[in-house]
Amino acid sequence: MTELSLNILDIANNSTRAGAKNVIIRVAADRAKDLIEISVTDDGRGMDAELLRRMGDPFATTRTTRKVGMGVPLFKAASISTGGDFSIVSSPGKGTAVTASFGLSHIDRVPLGDVGSTLATLIGGAPKTDFKFVYSLDGKTYAFDTKEVKSVLGETDLTDVTTLSYLKDMINENIDNINGGYII
Amino acid sequence: MKTLQELQEIRDRMKSRVANRETADESDVRIVVGMATCGIAAGARPVLAAIGDEIESRKLTNVKVSQTGCIGICAYEPIVEVYVPNREKVTYVHMTPEKVGAVIARHIVNGSPVTEYTYSYAVANRGGNA
Numbered sequence: 001m002t003e004l005s006l007n008i009l010d011i012a013n014n015s016t017r018a019g020a021k022n023v024i025i026r027v028a029a030d031r032a033k034d035l036i037e038i039s040v041t042d043d044g045r046g047m048d049a050e051l052l053r054r055m056g057d058p059f060a061t062t063r064t065t066r067k068v069g070m071g072v073p074l075f076k077a078a079s080i081s082t083g084g085d086f087s088i089v090s091s092p093g094k095g096t097a098v099t100a101s102f103g104l105s106h107i108d109r110v111p112l113g114d115v116g117s118t119l120a121t122l123i124g125g126a127p128k129t130d131f132k133f134v135y136s137l138d139g140k141t142y143a144f145d146t147k148e149v150k151s152v153l154g155e156t157d158l159t160d161v162t163t164l165s166y167l168k169d170m171i172n173e174n175i176d177n178i179n180g181g182y183i184i
Numbered sequence: 185m186k187t188l189q190e191l192q193e194i195r196d197r198m199k200s201r202v203a204n205r206e207t208a209d210e211s212d213v214r215i216v217v218g219m220a221t222c223g224i225a226a227g228a229r230p231v232l233a234a235i236g237d238e239i240e241s242r243k244l245t246n247v248k249v250s251q252t253g254c255i256g257i258c259a260y261e262p263i264v265e266v267y268v269p270n271r272e273k274v275t276y277v278h279m280t281p282e283k284v285g286a287v288i289a290r291h292i293v294n295g296s297p298v299t300e301y302t303y304s305y306a307v308a309n310r311g312g313n314a
């Protein structure tokens with residue numbers, strides 16, 4: 001993937017496919033530690049120990065259209081190649097947390113990219129799921145939550161293109177505001 | 185800075201301007217974008233965004249956009265399927281944001297599919313691209 005935000009979209013799609021009602025996406029960058037940590041946590045159906053064990057192996061998938069699952073292995077490889085750590089914690093019936101860290105200044109680390117577009121795509125694709133997104137750089141934080149969107153807009157159609165495009169821009173503006181010109 | 189309050193105002197204005205249909209109906213055109221790993225890696229996210237932008241700028245109210253998982257022909261991603269009521273499904277392959285304008289204008293608005301972008305065309309004229 002050419003942007004970490006594309007990995008986030010792909011990993012969070014696993015969560016919605018697993019029936020998650022709530023998905024929490026965290027992106028935390030720290031220049032002093034030279035690190036970005038990304039986590040996707042859900043309350044979906046989770047994975048049993050056997051599937052979890054095979055997770056590091058690109059031939060693990062429960063889908064039927066194609067025999068190989070590659071989303072998780074790609075994300076893991078992207079993280080490891082920048083000197084980062086990768087982990088999945090999951091329990092059946094409870095949910096899953098995928099966490100990956102990346103060397104911020106590592107030459108092989110791709111840009112974070114268009115996170116607003118990733119969120120808009122996730123929300124439009126699973127409007128009943130609630131997405132929380134927490135972004136921070138050096139401890140300065142921005143939080144977005146579809147629960148808040150729903151409480152402000154009332155019972156609303158979150159698949160409406162105008163709404164999604166506005167949310168995309170709103171999220172990106174807030175991230176840019178925290179970044180103050182620095183590009184992650 | 186954009187805020188949820190401003191978004192609410194925009195939506196209120198839209199509601200008073202056009203009768204905002206909340207429910208899907210039979211005459212709706214459906215556009216489905218493949219958003220599995222292979223689609224995302226090939227560029228499906230900006231394709232979906234371009235479809236949304238085009239629908240918004242043309243103020244099309246009878247089009248529903250959705251996403252699906254793996255369509256099974258990963259080498260042809262990004263893939264966009266168009267369902268017009270009473271017509272056969274049209275599958276567009278190797279989509280880009282640049283191709284979206286033509287698909288919306290010629291197919292969705294004027295009713296004639298953009299043959300050169302379709303799966304059947306790509307297969308018939310295959311030159312090692314897949």
Ligand SMILES: Nc1ncnc2c1ncn2[C@@H]1O[C@H](COP(=O)(O)OP(=O)(O)O)[C@@H](O)[C@H]1O
Pocket residue numbers: 014015018042044045046047060061062063068069070071072073095096221
């Ligand atoms: N958040 C999750 N919750 C439950 N199961 C998951 C989750 N993420 C991944 N899995 C399981 O791991 C498999 C492999 O995931 P992935 O590498 O993304 O490939 P794919 O999504 O194409 O199958 C999935 O098919 C699914 O069974």
Ligand SMILES: [Mg+2]
Pocket residue numbers: 010011013014070071072221
């Ligand atoms: Mg996946």
